[in-house]
Amino acid sequence: MVACEKESFNLDPPSPIDGPVEVWMTKVEESMKESLHGITKAGVYNYAQMDRGDWILDANTLGMVTLAGSQIWWTWEVEDAFRLVGTGDKYALKNLEQKLTGQLNDLVAMVRTRAAKESDIPNFKGSFLGRFPLVLADFWTSDHISERSRRVDAFSGTRARGTLILKRR
Numbered sequence: 001m002v003a004c005e006k007e008s009f010n011l012d013p014p015s016p017i018d019g020p021v022e023v024w025m026t027k028v029e030e031s032m033k034e035s036l037h038g039i040t041k042a043g044v045y046n047y048a049q050m051d052r053g054d055w056i057l058d059a060n061t062l063g064m065v066t067l068a069g070s071q072i073w074w075t076w077e078v079e080d081a082f083r084l085v086g087t088g089d090k091y092a093l094k095n096l097e098q099k100l101t102g103q104l105n106d107l108v109a110m111v112r113t114r115a116a117k118e119s120d121i122p123n124f125k126g127s128f129l130g131r132f133p134l135v136l137a138d139f140w141t142s143d144h145i146s147e148r149s150r151r152v153d154a155f156s157g158t159r160a161r162g163t164l165i166l167k168r169r
Contacts, residue, residue: 001032007062011035036064044069053106056134066134074100074141081145093145100142107138 002008015031017024043065047055056066077096084092 001035009035009039009062012038040065040068044072047073052103053110056107056110063134067137070134070137071141078145097142097145100138100145104135104138104142107135111135 001011011028011031012035013031015024015028017028039060039062043055043061046058046061047069050058055061055069061069077099081092081096
């Protein structure tokens with residue numbers, strides 16, 4: 001499958017295109033779901049096994065996987081930092097803030113470098129659609145932890161129209 005942003009993946013299992021259209025289209029859809037499930041699972045696993053920058057640029061890591069995997073691991077890292085705070089490590093959030101800020105700076109440098117010249121890296125040509133949201137997500141998560149590391153009660157969450165709205169106190 002090839003998206004308009006030039007990201008691509010192989011259907012696994014391959015889906016034959018023969019017979020009535022409603023039958024083979026359903027099989028293609030099932031194969032896409034199965035393939036993307038496997039790709040996402042592998043990508044989330046590989047996040048912990050590779051340098052983050054290499055993982056983002058890996059030809060097997062789709063843009064949507066960088067978003068999902070980054071957010072899954074961010075959640076784990078925040079939970080771990082809170083666990084460490086609970087065991088007495090008063091610098092756990094500050095250390096996480098520094099790590100996230102470094103990741104954000106690395107990602108911005110990577111996107112600027114790739115945007116300045118035409119990239120031959122597979123799955124990075126769609127950087128505006130596949131990687132730019134990752135910059136936004138990294139910015140928000142880094143900023144969120146930055147505020148939390150300064151003051152534990154820096155944010156209060158409220159629900160409005162099914163969306164969590166964070167307000168600074």
